[in-house]
Amino acid sequence: MKKYMLQLVFTMVFFLALVPVSAQNYATHAVKKGETLKSISQKYRVTPYSILQANKEIKNASDVKENTILIIPLTGKVTETKPEQKPVNKAEEQEEEEVKPIRFIRHRVKRKETIFGITKKYNITQDQLKRYNTNLYSETLDRKMILQIPVFPEVDPNEEKELDFETYTVQPKETRWSVAHKYGISVDSLLILNPELDKNTNYLAAGQELKLPRPKGDSLKEQKTELFTSYTVPPKMTLYSLGREYGIPTDSIVRLNPEIMKQGGLKEGMVVRLPKKRDREGEVNTENFIFYEVKPKQNIFRITQNLKITREELFRLNPALENGLKAGMVLKLPKEKAEELEVKNALVLDKINLVDSIDVKNRPKLVFMLPFRLDKVNVADTEKTEELIKNRRDLALSLGFYTGAMVALDSIKKLGVSVDVKTYDTQLDQAKVKEILFRENLSGVDAIIGPLAAGPLDEVAVQAASKRIPVIAPISSDSKLSHNNVFFSVPRDAVLREKLLSYMEKIHKNENVIIIADSTHQVAHDSILSKFPAAQIAKVIDNKSLHLDRFLVKLSNEKENWVFLETDQPNMVASVTSILNSANTRIGETDTGKQIKVRMFTTSYNGAFEDDAVSKAHLSNLRFTYPSFYKESGNDTFVSAYTKKYDGLLPDRYAVRGFDVTMDVLLKLAYKKNLFETSKYIGLTEYSGNGFDYLNDWTSGYFNRACYIMEYNNLTIKEVEPKNDVKSNL
Structure with missing residues (x-):
């Protein structure tokens, strides 16, 4: 008797623990062969979107596959599939039909037309067609038969697809890619939800608030899960042992699987739905991971080859891949992979060959602002001019730089790109620069190269910033002022x-x-x-x-x-x-x-x-x-072109720099006519004697990180080749 009472008490406690679950009105459904999201939603009399909301891992209808366990939010009675359709009376029609037609159109049946073809043509179901043409229940479709085609009101997708959103506070060492990965959305979606984010930079400030979609499909507030798996209960498995195996409380298992309550407990052979835990290798930020944004038409094999990672490890770090690879998806990778890949701001960059990626429709508009000192030079007096060039470094630098830039303009022209160029003499005078900026219209300019000195450079940067024009500093590595539109071409x-x-x-x-x-x-x-x-x-x-x-x-x-x-x-x-x-x-x-x-x-x-x-x-x-930041140029294409253009004269390092800086700007503008946008996805580029790999420091500007290790050896200077260095995009 005592044993019987203990069993009775245990049973009562068990069912009392399950009472709150039944109040939630959820059911689970194991997808059978041939079932679709639409057919399942019709069976339970819910919308397809409500099923998607309750099952976060199901992104669209194509993800519903056989044996998938779905949580169904019950809002009506479950309808059973009937073997044959029978006429129903008007009262039953009104009860079952949730949406009424707003009008009807007449359709005369043509030869060889079928009911299936007509329903597809008018985007209605066969049941809807027969409901308003009851003779079709007993008659076959005949030529010249007149049918009433119901026209239903268009459903505003925003009414059904209205998502719940939450405000997310950016944590230290997080980027747009790490946040997008955490919420399972693309960076483009992040920008759409947060239009105030600057599209010309990838910067996120710690403490910044973002609007993001609230994770759906998990009614357990304390249970942080992303995906679910189906589990077949083996013999002698109890709720307690199953909870220990998956590391979740037993009441959470019951909440996810209401049929456990209906069948009086966990049964052998029962298929239940269990959460897959989040990766515990650390917070999803730039300290622990790097990230990759999936491009259109990519596949898993190509991604594993490019990212130098096994398929198993990629899926382990990114469980969402089990639902399929999608363009815009952000994948996380081990931080150690940064040594093998080209990474900028914790984002893995794809290799883009700039020469092969030129769009000849782009016509860059370029401005040079250099101190040629025409106010000091008397061209008629050759001897004094040569002496002046020899003694004035700013003049020698400007002339050398500009001669190299002219070769770059010739080179880009041979590639089919036309360039509009304007050149101004700043005379190494800030007042002269102000005069030029006041007199000339910079609208439509794609980039300004120069000036050399700090004062004039600051003046140009401030004026150009209001028009979102990038300014390239030829010999500067930094500025006392913060300019978010300046590219400092010399590394710090x-x-x-x-x-x-x-x-x-x-x-x-x-x-x-x-x-x-x-x-x-x-x-x-x-x-x-x-x-x-x-x-x-x-x-x-x-x-x-x-x-x-x-x-x-x-x-x-x-x-x-x-x-x-x-x-x-x-x-x-x-x-x-x-x-x-x-x-x-x-x-x-x-x-x-x-x-x-x-x-x-x-x-x-x-x-x-x-x-x-x-x-x-x-x-x-x-x-x-x-x-x-400079390496000796050999007998390359530039040297040959320079000596040919200037009657056998060899280029000095200023000429080499002029060619490299100008060619880098022109190729990037020929690829995409927005230097700010291009700098996000183009990594290291190398030319005759200089390399460029700009890192955006948000308010302070873009800083070049490309440099070399040089060594004197046998009376020559050679570059030391470090191991695992990333190759250039050229």
Whole structure:
């Protein structure tokens, strides 16, 4: 008796726990062969969209496949499929018909027409056709028969497809792609929902609020799930053990599967619906993942090949792929993949060959603003003009840059692209720049190259920003002011420094590191020390020279010596290179009789290392290595075109830079006539002697990250080829 009472109490508690579930009016349905979303919705007398709302993983009707478990929100009685149609009376018609026709049109049956063809033509069902033509229940369709075709009111899709939205606060290290991935939408959908987002940048600020679709299909507020799976209950499986296996409470299982209550508990062979948990590898942000946006006509095989990832890992990280691959879908990838792929702002970029992607319909409008100093140059006096060019760096730079730019214009013309060009002499005067801007109409200009000096550049940037015109700074790496429309074509010192130090950190084994830095290069000193904490510090006297004896004892004859020299004093560079070269070539003078091996580096390459007092032979013996935004151009197509255009004259580095900067701008504008938009999806581009890889810093502008590691070797300067470097888009 006592045992019977315990069983009775347990049963009552179990069913009481299930009472709130029945109040929700949900049922589950296992899709059978031949069933569709429409037929299921008709069976349960609900709209197809209400089923989609309750089943988040089902994106559209094509996702409803055999054996899929659906949650059905019950709003009416379930209708059973009848073997044959019978005439119904008028009262039953009104009860079953939810939408009444607003009018009728007459249709005369033609030869070979069928009921199926007529219903398709007028977008109605066979049941609707027969309901208003009751003779079709007992008669066959005959030629010249007159039918009444019901015309129903058009349903506003917004009435049925009105989604619930929520306000989402952007977290630190989140991007548009990480947020889109988290909510299972495309970036385009994110922009449509949030029209205030700037379409010319991908920036998201931490704390910014976004309007996003509220996740649907999960009535459990505390249960964070994205997708569901069907599970066939094996023998002896209980709710408790099933909950432990899937890591969810037993009441959540019952809420998702109301038929458990109807059948008095979990039964062997029952097919239930269980949630797939979210990926627990970390928050979906740029600290843990990189992202890829699926393009039209791509397939899983091609994506796995391009992203260098297995199909299994891709599906594990992106369970939504089980519902099919769709254009605009944002996929997340392991952060480690960034070393193998080209990534910008945590987004994996596709390879785009700019030369092959030119649209000849685009006709870029380009403006050059450079200090040619025509106010100082007397063209009639050749001797004085040559002397002026020789002594004025700004004039030599402008003329060299412009001669290279002219070759770029010739080159783009041969590719079939026409360019409108205007050139202005800024005279290195900010007042002159203001006069030009006041006088000339910049409307329709696609890009401005120049000016050189900081003041005129700021003036042009401010005026151009109001018209959303990009400004390319030919020799600047930064500005004291913030300009979100300026492309700084020279990398910052910090980028160059990090390039070299990262490379050296990878190849470092047990070398003896020594730092020689004057007081003006404290930042470089600290950066080197952070990478190599065991480095020795050499004392510098009056920012000019070394204490020789104290320095020499720091050199090791057991290990290779890596000496960093951070200064902009030519005399100090000449002195230190001479000392190091002497130590490097002495053999048998140490106590052990071993040769001292020395290599010299700098993170702050400048004109002091190119001074005539510095021996190039010493630099070569020391395998002097440094970071640079410029590499020596060889006998490439540009050099040939330049010498041909200018009667055998070889281009200097200013001419090379003029060609590279101009060609980069022209090719990007020929691909898409919006430099801001192009910069989102084009990564590294390389030309004769310079590379460009712009990173948008939102309010501060676009900063070039492309640079090289150069090394003196056998009296020549060569580029050091780092492993796993991403190839250019050219």
